[in-house]
Amino acid sequence: MQRRNFIKATAVSLAFAAAGFASAPAIAADTIKVGILHSLSGTMAISETALKETALMTIEEINKAGGVMGKKLEPVVVDPASNWPLFAEKARQLISQDKVAVVFGCWTSVSRKSVNPVFKELNSLLFYPVQYEGEELEKNVFYTGAAPNQQAIPATEYLMSKDGGEAKRFVLLGTDYVYPRTTNKILRAFLKSKGVADADIMEDYTPFGHSDYQTIIAKIKKFASEGKKTAVISTINGDSNVPFYKELGNAGLKATDVPVVAFSVGEEELRGVDTKPLVGHLASWNYFMSLKNGENDKFIKMYKDWAKKQKLPNADKVVTNDPMEATYIGIHLWKQAVEKAKSTDTDKVIAAIGGLSMKAPSGFVAKMDEKNHHLHKPVFIGEVKADGQFNVVWKTPGPVKAAPWSPYIPGNDKKKDEPEGK
Amino acid sequence: MALCAVPPAPTFYTHTMRHLLFTLFFCLSFFAHAGIDPAVVKQLAAEESEDKIAAIRKLAQSAEPEAMTLLQELAAGTLKNDKGEEISINNRVRREIDGALAGLKLFDPDPVVRLKATREVAAKADASQAPMLAKALENERDPKIKGMLAEAHALATLKHADMNVRIAAAKVLAGSSDPNIKAVLKAQSEEANEAESLVRRAAFQAYLEVKDRMTFAETVGKIFSGLSLGSILLLAALGLAITYGVMGVINMAHGELLMIGAYATFAVQGVFRNYFPAQLDWYVLVAVPVAFFAAAGVGVLLERTVIRWLYGRPLETLLATWGLSLMLIQAARVIFGAQNVELANPSWMSGGLEILPSITLPLNRIVIIGFSLFVLVLVWALMNKTRLGMFVRAVTQNRPMAGCVGVPTARIDTVSFALGAGIAGLGGVALSQIANVGPDMGQGYIVDSFMVVVLGGVGQLAGAVWAALGLGIFSKFLESWAGAVVAKIVVLVFIIVFIQKRPQGLFALKGRFVES
Numbered sequence: 001m002q003r004r005n006f007i008k009a010t011a012v013s014l015a016f017a018a019a020g021f022a023s024a025p026a027i028a029a030d031t032i033k034v035g036i037l038h039s040l041s042g043t044m045a046i047s048e049t050a051l052k053e054t055a056l057m058t059i060e061e062i063n064k065a066g067g068v069m070g071k072k073l074e075p076v077v078v079d080p081a082s083n084w085p086l087f088a089e090k091a092r093q094l095i096s097q098d099k100v101a102v103v104f105g106c107w108t109s110v111s112r113k114s115v116n117p118v119f120k121e122l123n124s125l126l127f128y129p130v131q132y133e134g135e136e137l138e139k140n141v142f143y144t145g146a147a148p149n150q151q152a153i154p155a156t157e158y159l160m161s162k163d164g165g166e167a168k169r170f171v172l173l174g175t176d177y178v179y180p181r182t183t184n185k186i187l188r189a190f191l192k193s194k195g196v197a198d199a200d201i202m203e204d205y206t207p208f209g210h211s212d213y214q215t216i217i218a219k220i221k222k223f224a225s226e227g228k229k230t231a232v233i234s235t236i237n238g239d240s241n242v243p244f245y246k247e248l249g250n251a252g253l254k255a256t257d258v259p260v261v262a263f264s265v266g267e268e269e270l271r272g273v274d275t276k277p278l279v280g281h282l283a284s285w286n287y288f289m290s291l292k293n294g295e296n297d298k299f300i301k302m303y304k305d306w307a308k309k310q311k312l313p314n315a316d317k318v319v320t321n322d323p324m325e326a327t328y329i330g331i332h333l334w335k336q337a338v339e340k341a342k343s344t345d346t347d348k349v350i351a352a353i354g355g356l357s358m359k360a361p362s363g364f365v366a367k368m369d370e371k372n373h374h375l376h377k378p379v380f381i382g383e384v385k386a387d388g389q390f391n392v393v394w395k396t397p398g399p400v401k402a403a404p405w406s407p408y409i410p411g412n413d414k415k416k417d418e419p420e421g422k
Numbered sequence: 423m424a425l426c427a428v429p430p431a432p433t434f435y436t437h438t439m440r441h442l443l444f445t446l447f448f449c450l451s452f453f454a455h456a457g458i459d460p461a462v463v464k465q466l467a468a469e470e471s472e473d474k475i476a477a478i479r480k481l482a483q484s485a486e487p488e489a490m491t492l493l494q495e496l497a498a499g500t501l502k503n504d505k506g507e508e509i510s511i512n513n514r515v516r517r518e519i520d521g522a523l524a525g526l527k528l529f530d531p532d533p534v535v536r537l538k539a540t541r542e543v544a545a546k547a548d549a550s551q552a553p554m555l556a557k558a559l560e561n562e563r564d565p566k567i568k569g570m571l572a573e574a575h576a577l578a579t580l581k582h583a584d585m586n587v588r589i590a591a592a593k594v595l596a597g598s599s600d601p602n603i604k605a606v607l608k609a610q611s612e613e614a615n616e617a618e619s620l621v622r623r624a625a626f627q628a629y630l631e632v633k634d635r636m637t638f639a640e641t642v643g644k645i646f647s648g649l650s651l652g653s654i655l656l657l658a659a660l661g662l663a664i665t666y667g668v669m670g671v672i673n674m675a676h677g678e679l680l681m682i683g684a685y686a687t688f689a690v691q692g693v694f695r696n697y698f699p700a701q702l703d704w705y706v707l708v709a710v711p712v713a714f715f716a717a718a719g720v721g722v723l724l725e726r727t728v729i730r731w732l733y734g735r736p737l738e739t740l741l742a743t744w745g746l747s748l749m750l751i752q753a754a755r756v757i758f759g760a761q762n763v764e765l766a767n768p769s770w771m772s773g774g775l776e777i778l779p780s781i782t783l784p785l786n787r788i789v790i791i792g793f794s795l796f797v798l799v800l801v802w803a804l805m806n807k808t809r810l811g812m813f814v815r816a817v818t819q820n821r822p823m824a825g826c827v828g829v830p831t832a833r834i835d836t837v838s839f840a841l842g843a844g845i846a847g848l849g850g851v852a853l854s855q856i857a858n859v860g861p862d863m864g865q866g867y868i869v870d871s872f873m874v875v876v877l878g879g880v881g882q883l884a885g886a887v888w889a890a891l892g893l894g895i896f897s898k899f900l901e902s903w904a905g906a907v908v909a910k911i912v913v914l915v916f917i918i919v920f921i922q923k924r925p926q927g928l929f930a931l932k933g934r935f936v937e938s
Contacts, residue, residue: 040760040761041755041760041761041860041861041862042862045760045761045762045860046761046762046858049760049761079760162471162514163471163512163513163514164513164514165513165514165517176907204905204906205905205906205907206906206907207906207907207910209858209866210906211856211857211858212647212651212654212856214647214650214651214784214787214898215644215647215898215901215902215906216906218640218643218644218647218781218902219902221601221780222601222640222780224601225601225602225604225605225780226601226605227605227606227608227609239762239858239860242762242858243856243857243858246767246786246856247784249772249773250772250773250774250782250784250785250786251774251782251784252773252774252776252782255513255516256513256516256517256520259513271764274766274767274772277772277773279516280512280513280516282513313759313761383512383513385499386499391499391510392510393510393512
């Protein structure tokens, strides 16, 4: 009998403890909780860890300047560990249990697709800071990264231009999930509209975390030797990029022969690679660390100081990149919207944020579109330099409006440029 | 340019040193009075690529030694404009510079430089370069460079007005093994591009020859990448072949022992970076014993504390070692952080060995193939030629009998488990050079390792070798045909079917002791 009593007592006290934990956030009303949902381990940690740091840095910056509506922001960091279903679980935990007002997070499209239903069901807000494939417009999501027409299409056009090498054959190489597959579908349609034959397009995919790129490099070499000028468009994501670029350098495939343009490789991903053999390979983004302007100098300095203060590994060599800028813009625009709406209520913030803008580290004004939940951003194309930075070789004259429904996919012309049910 | 007579073959190199210097001086003084037009230099800093390219062409034609320096600086990004800013270039300009520099270097006194330049020019020569190439060909004494120059010259004259020149060019090109030339020849053999049927026939003949050579090169390349994958599988699985294959311990923490080896390499690299930066290139060599003993040490710890109590209880061992693997992953996360760590290839392991223009074998993979052979020989010698190896075999074959004749069975168990763990550590060193190093890197190899050991036949080291190489080559051929994703699935399906048909693996042990 005693044993049973003991179990009962433990269960009851545990239940109380759990209830206590759950109700604790509701009491602390002098802060606004914000969730940070980035993989801090697993294959995506290479890219996402820096975004967590950027979010924490931006929150500290805002708090130092007096917070939002006089309240301090309180970050809640969780680690979904590059595990897509875990993203949904953690998102639910952030919203229902921690009662956060907004979540900044996700990198891969598969993780975003996995949390979308959660945000819809619980009517909460997600700011998604990474370039993606479009073909989606959720009422509860704000996309501060690039849509295809702000990254992929201009990059491909550049490759076909005289300065880009007048490429006539294309290798579409990606990690096997929704973003590369959809982007390549759009690119294929785009290339066809430009008169590129199917035989001149090679599409290939590798699993997440793939580390043996010998065969693929050999295939690219063979494909490139069949007469016409060839370019590679890479949508490889996560830490596979390190072995891919290592193999590329070792195999002696130079940018002057076969340029590789990447959509998910920035300054952060190149940190672990010897970039000397990679000089001239390209990346297309809405921001580069090498851009020279006052806003960017401030942003870089803020992050470097933050890294030193937090004692991040290799703090003296930290870099900034496009998704970090997008995270920074997202948090600031959310703050502006909350102040305009005088509430953190999801629907009020959504109504308030359209048309808000800020001077971004890219040197241009980033504006949240009145309707379509995307930013107006400039597009830059950069070539890798020997020091791992990018040298901007092409840019748009000004910010470009996002087109989440790509016109190259049939049927998209009938879709509305704003989320359903808004 | 004919005045700059290029010295004869490198065998006479020292003898002709004086002659060479003299020639060089002569060249310099001959061109010095021409000078470089400052307007051209200024044009290098122009905004438009077109203008830059025009300036580069002018510089190249001037053949001034300063032109070469200027172009090299421009390529390296150190050339500055009037305002003191570095002039930025793009791929198109870079391509032009490479071509121009190679053209200038064709007349360099150093045969190594000439060889490199010729290689650069060879695949891209066009009609405008024909006179220059002819001149270089005339001056060249080194047979290897001469051969390549002849090809380049042939490529440049393939569009010559005289049909006999075209035929001769096609015949020379038949000896090439460059993929670009294959495409050019194919185009030349088509009616749309070539009016004369004789030339078409010659070009097509040449195309077939080059194509055969290319197919051969491709097969060599595929076999090499298969061997490379096989050697990695072998390094990952060899330790397991001892702990699972020979001792019968289902060690789910095997992948984490690889991870420990890789992190030991990382730690050694850190020590070298901080204390011996000049010798950084050799950190991998030091990492080999360090990783072995680090992993072996962890192996001893695991065996003494957990596994020794579970011998003969496979299910419990499986669960316990799985738990251990999670603990080790978490420990790595706490100590080194959750993110992947950076490991730089030493310079002698970066780059590749160009066997033919179409295949370059990466040096790091060649080194790893060699390393896996070394480990294999080491393990074989240890198991078959030493007293320790004999004890290990004795204990695994008949434990009570070995004990009776005085073999300390418990200690041998520990030592052989440590050996298996240490070899996994060596595998970790190799993996650190080609794959990402992170806390959960081991998880990706545990399935592959078991696959190799089971396929090869439990209890057999030789089986593991054949299984690793076979699987490596099989999946590489499959990958080039069906893609990486499908190849992975097909390999797993193949193994399932194979194990159904032949549960004992490729090589089964014969004898009475197996079942007991």
